[in-house]
Amino acid sequence: MSALLDRLGVELPIVQAGMGGGIARHELAAAVSEAGGLGTLGILPADRLAAELRAARERTRRPVAVNLLLPFARAAHWSVAAEADAVVTFWGRPRRRVAGVWLHQCGSVREALAAHRAGADGVIVQGMEAGGHVRGTHPALGLLEQARATLPAGYPILLAGGLADAADVERALAAGADAAVLGTRFLTSDESRAHPAYKARVGESEETVLTELFGLGWPAPHRVLRNAATDRWLSGRDPRGPRGIRALNRVTAPLARRLPPLDPGRFQRPDRPLLSPQPPTDDGPSSLLDSGPLYAGETAGRIHDVRPAADLVRDLSGVGAAR
Numbered sequence: 013m014s015a016l017l018d019r020l021g022v023e024l025p026i027v028q029a030g031m032g033g034g035i036a037r038h039e040l041a042a043a044v045s046e047a048g049g050l051g052t053l054g055i056l057p058a059d060r061l062a063a064e065l066r067a068a069r070e071r072t073r074r075p076v077a078v079n080l081l082l083p084f085a086r087a088a089h090w091s092v093a094a095e096a097d098a099v100v101t102f103w104g105r106p107r108r109r110v111a112g113v114w115l116h117q118c119g120s121v122r123e124a125l126a127a128h129r130a131g132a133d134g135v136i137v138q139g140m141e142a143g144g145h146v147r148g149t150h151p152a153l154g155l156l157e158q159a160r161a162t163l164p165a166g167y168p169i170l171l172a173g174g175l176a177d178a179a180d181v182e183r184a185l186a187a188g189a190d191a192a193v194l195g196t197r198f199l200t201s202d203e204s205r206a207h208p209a210y211k212a213r214v215g216e217s218e219e220t221v222l223t224e225l226f227g228l229g230w231p232a233p234h235r236v237l238r239n240a241a242t243d244r245w246l247s248g249r250d251p252r253g254p255r256g257i258r259a260l261n262r263v264t265a266p267l268a269r270r271l272p273p274l275d276p277g278r279f280q281r282p283d284r285p286l287l288s289p290q291p292p293t294d295d296g297p298s299s300l301l302d303s304g305p306l307y308a309g310e311t312a313g314r315i316h317d318v319r320p321a322a323d324l325v326r327d328l329s330g331v332g333a334a335r
């Protein structure tokens with residue numbers, strides 16, 4: 013048993029990744045935690061995040077984590093995060109902002125060392141196979157091996173990227189991970205708030221692309237399924253996307269972070285070069301299925317069903333499926 017999971021009171025070494033923009037809300041996080049894993053709420057505006065944490069607490073007494081994307085985390089987000097059992101940060105200089113358990117998701121050994129120095133209670137190392145925003149530039153298991161060899165013995169290291177079934181989890185744990193962190197597999201659960209057609213497309217797709225296309229307000233690499241927008245803009249040789257769009261994403265980023273959240277359903281079209289990071293959710297505009305990012309990892313090619321999160325937790329941890 014990992015000392016970190018023990019400290020948190022988490023029974024099984026399965027962590028559901030925080031998925032922002034409204035995908036991982038209380039239904040998913042509570043279902044994962046209630047099944048014995050660690051559920052994580054994805055970032056939302058702070059008042060909505062607080063409401064999600066309250067709703068999750070009504071469904072489970074087990075630990076629940078909150079994920080904060082550092083470029084978008086404001087003081088009000090940190091106040092909410094302080095109420096969670098753990099905070100997972102991503103994308104930015106690691107710095108302790110809460111008294112409780114703090115994990116930082118990293119894409120390199122260098123970043124993991126910085127998080128350790130900053131007092132993180134553990135790190136998640138993310139391989140380049142991962143879905144969503146991708147910090148990793150190496151395959152997950154290689155990065156884990158390097159991180160284990162560099163960080164102090166016993167320091168908690170969790171692994172994210174490319175994990176979708178019990179054999180993957182077993183391999184990760186055997187290679188020294190304290191726990192497995194999964195995004196794409198939980199995206200395709202009944203409880204995730206991804207648009208149902210988005211979940212179906214994960215099941216149908218064999219291929220993903222690592223791009224910078226949907227970077228309006230957040231110019232950072234991300235792995236997505238192909239859709240009408242990627243077909244329109246990624247026909248050239250550079251999968252990152254046309255230079256003009258990437259330049260526009262960069263120059264508008266500081267402004268976009270200061271303005272109230274935009275409503276991409278109003279302006280986003282597959283053929284318009286204004287492509288925001290908002291994914292399609294079950295309560296958002298369906299037009300984002302064609303014009304928005306369908307974040308998914310390389311495991312999309314191996315995932316062909318949508319299942320209850322509790323069944324996934326049990327299957328992934330090898331304690332026996334509910335069916």
Ligand SMILES: Cc1cc2nc3c(=O)[nH]c(=O)nc-3n(C[C@H](O)[C@H](O)[C@H](O)COP(=O)(O)O)c2cc1C
Pocket residue numbers: 029030031032033035054055079080081101102117138141142143144145172173174175193194195196197199307308309310311
């Ligand atoms: C739909 C989706 C949304 C994501 N959103 C976030 C996020 O808001 N914050 C974060 O730290 N990571 C996010 N990630 C990345 C995950 O933390 C994790 O690194 C990744 O899902 C692991 O790879 P996998 O998708 O192959 O399981 C997201 C991933 C996906 C698939």
